[in-house]
Amino acid sequence: MEQPTSGPVAVAGDARYWEQRKRANVRLALVLGAVAVVLFALAFWKYRPL
Amino acid sequence: MAHELVQELPAAGAHEGPHVYGALRWIQTTNHKDIGVMYLLFAITMLLTGGAMILGVRAELFHPGMEFMQPELFNQLITLHGLIMVFGFAMPAATGLANYMLPLMLGAPDMALPRLNNWGFWILPPAAVLLVLPFFLGLAGIGPGAVDTGWTMYAPLSVQSGWGMDFAIFAVHLLGVSSILGSINVIVTILNMRAPGMTLMKMPLFAHGFLMTAILLITIMPVLAGGVTMVLMDRHFGTHFFTAAGGGDPVLWQHIFWFMGHPEVYVLLLPICGVVPHVLSAFSRKKVYGYRAQVYAMWGIAVLAVVVWAHHMFTSGMSVGGQIYFMYSTMLISLPLAVLFFCWIATLWRGSLSFETPMLFAVGFIILFGWGGLTGLVLADAAADPQYHNTYFLVAHFHYALYPTTVMGAMAGVYYWLPKWTGHMLDERLGKLHFWIVMVGFNLTFIPQFLVGLGGMPRRIPDYPLMFTEWNRLSSIGAFILGASHLLFIYIVIKCVRGGETAKAKAWEGAEGLEWTVPSPAPYHTFETQPVIE
Numbered sequence: 272m273e274q275p276t277s278g279p280v281a282v283a284g285d286a287r288y289w290e291q292r293k294r295a296n297v298r299l300a301l302v303l304g305a306v307a308v309v310l311f312a313l314a315f316w317k318y319r320p321l
Numbered sequence: 322m323a324h325e326l327v328q329e330l331p332a333a334g335a336h337e338g339p340h341v342y343g344a345l346r347w348i349q350t351t352n353h354k355d356i357g358v359m360y361l362l363f364a365i366t367m368l369l370t371g372g373a374m375i376l377g378v379r380a381e382l383f384h385p386g387m388e389f390m391q392p393e394l395f396n397q398l399i400t401l402h403g404l405i406m407v408f409g410f411a412m413p414a415a416t417g418l419a420n421y422m423l424p425l426m427l428g429a430p431d432m433a434l435p436r437l438n439n440w441g442f443w444i445l446p447p448a449a450v451l452l453v454l455p456f457f458l459g460l461a462g463i464g465p466g467a468v469d470t471g472w473t474m475y476a477p478l479s480v481q482s483g484w485g486m487d488f489a490i491f492a493v494h495l496l497g498v499s500s501i502l503g504s505i506n507v508i509v510t511i512l513n514m515r516a517p518g519m520t521l522m523k524m525p526l527f528a529h530g531f532l533m534t535a536i537l538l539i540t541i542m543p544v545l546a547g548g549v550t551m552v553l554m555d556r557h558f559g560t561h562f563f564t565a566a567g568g569g570d571p572v573l574w575q576h577i578f579w580f581m582g583h584p585e586v587y588v589l590l591l592p593i594c595g596v597v598p599h600v601l602s603a604f605s606r607k608k609v610y611g612y613r614a615q616v617y618a619m620w621g622i623a624v625l626a627v628v629v630w631a632h633h634m635f636t637s638g639m640s641v642g643g644q645i646y647f648m649y650s651t652m653l654i655s656l657p658l659a660v661l662f663f664c665w666i667a668t669l670w671r672g673s674l675s676f677e678t679p680m681l682f683a684v685g686f687i688i689l690f691g692w693g694g695l696t697g698l699v700l701a702d703a704a705a706d707p708q709y710h711n712t713y714f715l716v717a718h719f720h721y722a723l724y725p726t727t728v729m730g731a732m733a734g735v736y737y738w739l740p741k742w743t744g745h746m747l748d749e750r751l752g753k754l755h756f757w758i759v760m761v762g763f764n765l766t767f768i769p770q771f772l773v774g775l776g777g778m779p780r781r782i783p784d785y786p787l788m789f790t791e792w793n794r795l796s797s798i799g800a801f802i803l804g805a806s807h808l809l810f811i812y813i814v815i816k817c818v819r820g821g822e823t824a825k826a827k828a829w830e831g832a833e834g835l836e837w838t839v840p841s842p843a844p845y846h847t848f849e850t851q852p853v854i855e
Binding site for chain 2: 292295296297299300303304306307308310311312313314315318
């Protein structure tokens with residue numbers, strides 16, 4: 272496994288950078304959460320009593 | 322290679338530890354290392370709980386006839402053992418490893434969603450209490466006891482069982498929610514938090530294993546949640562999903578359960594398929610063989626995992642076409658698994674091998690899991706399966722598949738990264754002793770079970786004919802040896818936490834990866850300044 276690294280990148284203090292990343296994280300999490308809820312509803316709906 | 326770079330300590334003014342101390346620290350923490358430790362502690366607690374329960378079962382089976390308990394208690398013990406080990410031990414143990422190691426290996430400052438991480442963990446203890454409380458209440462003479470349906474919770478038994486089943490349903494709901502929250506966090510961390518330059522195909526295999534596991538969990542856990550909700554409604558709200566008298570179908574439950582239950586095997590396996598190559602590579606002093614092949618093989622396993630579930634149901638009645646499809650698709654999984662085995666062995670080939678404790682556990686995993694896989698092929702054969710189904714052969718196969726992965730593979734990882742977590746090298750002499758006790762105890766427990774299974778001894782029955790006595794005694798002795806080995810494991814970990822030879826940043830000579838670029842023990846906050854991968 273090649274994982275060479277060079278020097279560190281100065282991003283730690285960049286609040287805007289991390290704010291952007293945080294928003295992207297929350298967006299993706301919401302999508303995944305929605306997928307889980309849809310699957311739950313589908314499993315239930317598919318076999319609902321007639 | 323910049324793996325020799327030791328990360329600089331946090332800048333002056335940056336806080337270097339938790340904000341609060343004592344119990345509040347652990348309740349409030351959003352630090353991935355704290356949460357990883359809590360997951361691992363929870364998992365070992367559940368391992369001991371589930372293990373103690375099955376030792377009660379093995380004590381009963383030491384001798385034919387009813388010795389220590391009534392069949393009702395026996396049923397509760399085997400059911401709780403299964404549920405606790407799968408949902409309470411194996412899954413949280415993997416999540417603990419992911420929490421602690423993923424940010425370190427990806428060069429991320431923490432998991433992507435730290436608060437969600439905290440919630441995900443703290444859902445677990447109430448779920449565990451819900452699961453076992455009826456058992457202890459039952460022992461005290463209050464109520465009918467815990468869920469007693471077997472961990473598969475087959476209908477119509479689960480519809481008719483006492484209120485321990487309701488507790489189990491809510492416990493499964495909570496465990497499922499926890500697992501989905503953890504999976505969301507893992508996926509988002511891997512996709513969004515990797516260090517700049519670390520493309521998906523430069524990512525450690527560890528991360529690939531957990532990415533696929535998390536995707537599988539988000540696919541299957543909601544379906545199980547739907548299933549147990551249906552059971553709850555059949556029990557209390559007059560629906561008939563699974564009751565034949567009202568037009569429902571008990572076999573429907575089996576489809577729903579195994580749609581979760583079979584991929585669950587790979588949920589437990591794939592993280593370990595990510596751990597083991599790191600250990601093999603470090604102690605062979607060679608690069609991982611076939612990185613891409615292993616990634617594609619893991620994807621192959623993950624995809625096939627969700628389309629083969631009904632091989633667990635050959636004896637439930639199925640069309641010939643269905644049997645043929647599920648038989649061949651199940652056998653197809655052995656191809657990507659064979660690729661993984663080949664790559665693991667090729668990593669060892671002509672390496673400069675040394676057999677420290679993590680390596681012993683990794684090699685032990687390969688050998689024992691190999692037996693689990695081969696005996697699985699027998700059960701996957703639709704023509705042969707009715708002969709073995711519901712016998713101890715199945716129990717032995719299942720444990721050869723899952724113990725080497727969830728326990729031995731996880732221990733390979735724990736021993737491998739323990740110096741990074743504690744700052745101390747582990748006691749190699751005790752570690753090796755632990756390994757050999759596990760090997761003797763495990764094989765002594767389960768080889769006899771293959772034999773009594775082939776002889777026709779059914780599982781989940783608290784009594785048996787005299788002809789099976791000797792093998793059952795050996796199996797029980799092995800189980801107690803295996804149980805004792807876990808106490809030794811805990812002693813080794815505590816000893817390592819309390820002291821020992823100081824570990825370097827790169828604790829093992831052949832170790833590769835970003836986690837070895839930070840000091841040992843890893844500082845409370847790591848990679849606040851992200852490294853760049855070339």
